[in-house]
Amino acid sequence: MNSSVKAFMFDVYGTLFDVHSVKEKCDELYPGKGEEISFLWRQKQLEYAFLRQMMGRYDTFINITRDSLKYALNTFKLEYSKENEQSLMAAYKNLSYYPEVENVLTQLRHKKLAVFSNGSRDMLETLIHNSGLSSLFDEMISVDDVKQYKPTPASYGYALHILGLEREEVLFLSSNGWDIAGAKNFGFKTAWINRNNLPMEELSLEPDRVYPDINGIVEWR
Amino acid sequence: MNSSVKAFMFDVYGTLFDVHSVKEKCDELYPGKGEEISFLWRQKQLEYAFLRQMMGRYDTFINITRDSLKYALNTFKLEYSKENEQSLMAAYKNLSYYPEVENVLTQLRHKKLAVFSNGSRDMLETLIHNSGLSSLFDEMISVDDVKQYKPTPASYGYALHILGLEREEVLFLSSNGWDIAGAKNFGFKTAWINRNNLPMEELSLEPDRVYPDINGIVEWR
Structure with a gap:
């Protein structure tokens, strides 16, 4: 689409x-x-x-x-x-990924795939490596590289710099409503993965899409 | 003292x-x-x-x-x-003050007394006015004047500017551990009013004093 x-x-x-x-x-x-x-x-x-x-x-x-x-x-x-x-x-270093994750990521392999987290680089790299998913990602981006936490514009700006794209060319996904609000505020396209059926955050920044899990995002491939 | x-x-x-x-x-x-x-x-x-x-x-x-x-x-x-x-x-506009408040404030009247809140000016002024305590305060300071919330240094800096003093000449009091951490980070003297017997916030910014209510602060008069 x-x-x-x-x-x-x-x-x-x-x-x-x-x-x-x-x-x-x-x-x-x-x-x-x-x-x-x-x-x-x-x-x-x-x-x-x-x-x-x-x-x-x-x-x-x-x-x-x-x-x-x-x-x-x-x-x-x-x-x-x-x-x-x-x-x-x-x-924290040995978490399971959600059941649909590997299949969805595989279907999106023709686009750039990245993780972007508040987690420190060591936490993040160990987790992704242990999960066996690391070959699927082009970039592993930690806020620790710039020492600016999400949801500051500076943090999303750093991630965009690493991707080397325009803001509107990036679809950002998070289960955290505050993170989605921050990404939308910065100018990314956003999809809120509302796994726990929570109410929308009242921050006047609505996500472009809401899905119950990441299966829904294949419509953006 | x-x-x-x-x-x-x-x-x-x-x-x-x-x-x-x-x-x-x-x-x-x-x-x-x-x-x-x-x-x-x-x-x-x-x-x-x-x-x-x-x-x-x-x-x-x-x-x-x-x-x-x-x-x-x-x-x-x-x-x-x-x-x-x-x-x-x-x-929110008709709250009761804690029982010791009026007596303690009266004992400190020879020093400058101020309130400093994240609350909007209208919320704050209505509350203080309704309480009958307004004549005890020299300043009512709202972050709304500079649109910078506590605990940013900019917010405490604005309050200091209104007081017209040096940082270390101000004793800031709050029941919120995060607010006390912010004030300490800025350079105020701080007293944490730990009314609910909570653990200290783990932010590596210890208050100068901890009291169960504001009675303790008369030792600073």
């Missing part, structure tokens, strides 16, 4: 990869608490990235992920140990 | 004023749902301010507060109506 799209750029955590196994690991280490720990952990992980961006105090996502885990465990008065931290951080 | 402090500057919502009555109003309009609505509402209110800051799409806190309410109601599949919106927004 949309031959004007020359690149598909994917967010990673929650979009291509299911972070459910992080929750399972939390529950294994802190029985019965997995759901609430992983929920608060994720919320503070985003919040710390946003706060550091606004304060001009960039730190890597791997450090932020550790800091937010610590906060979450403190909130529930649970013991923080180096072993548990390492075990939980390791879970 | 600390005669070098020439101004006390207070955050407003949750620091001087108890937002509990907003929760009560939520519960009145949506019985049994007040707690979860008001929690998500607050979370999205902050998130939308942060996201708009990062995207360079400033909107007033009053509009953001409306947008985040809408999102919260959509999440719980509850009906959004103009009447309910107005009733909930009105609750």
Whole structure:
């Protein structure tokens, strides 16, 4: 349908990869608490990235992920140990991709394919390598290269620079409504992968398309 | 103790004023749902301010507060109506101040006293006026004057400009850990009013003091 799209750029955590196994690991280490720990952990992980961006105090996502885990465990008065931290951080490097991902990516191979994440380069490369999908991507782009977190225009601008295209030639996909809003604000074409049937974010920046999983994007090939 | 402090500057919502009555109003309009609505509402209110800051799409806190309410109601599949919106927004203008506030402010009257909030000027002035405390404050400062939200350095910098002092002559107080981190990052002296006994934010910016309520700050007079 949309031959004007020359690149598909994917967010990673929650979009291509299911972070459910992080929750399972939390529950294994802190029985019965997995759901609430992983929920608060994720919320503070985003919040710390946003706060550091606004304060001009960039730190890597791997450090932020550790800091937010610590906060979450403190909130529930649970013991923080180096072993548990390492075990939980390791879970982030061995996530499963969603079932439709490999098939969809294979169908889009004639276009440029990229991942673009707030994750640190080491987290990202290890994950993609471990998944066996790395040969399908032309670019693995981390905000860590410019130390500007999504959803700043500077972060999407850096990704565009790496792709070497025009804004409107890029279809950006994310399961995070805030990320889709940021990409739309920057000028990318956007598709919100609404895997959890959430309401639209009230930011006056509607995505071009909404799909329940990434199968829908083959109409842009 | 600390005669070098020439101004006390207070955050407003949750620091001087108890937002509990907003929760009560939520519960009145949506019985049994007040707690979860008001929690998500607050979370999205902050998130939308942060996201708009990062995207360079400033909107007033009053509009953001409306947008985040809408999102919260959509999440719980509850009906959004103009009447309910107005009733909930009105609750923000008639909050009670915490019991110790008037006495503490009166003891600090020989120094400069100011409020500094992400709230829009109209929200802020109406609230302070309705509370009867307005004669105690030398300045009511809203980020809306510069359209830069806390915790950006630009927002605290504007407040400092209004006070006409040096950074280290200002003691900033907030119940929000992220706000205290931002103020510390900027260079203010900081006291975190930890009313809810929360863990310290893991942002490598510790406050100078932590108090359970604002009574403790009289040691800085």
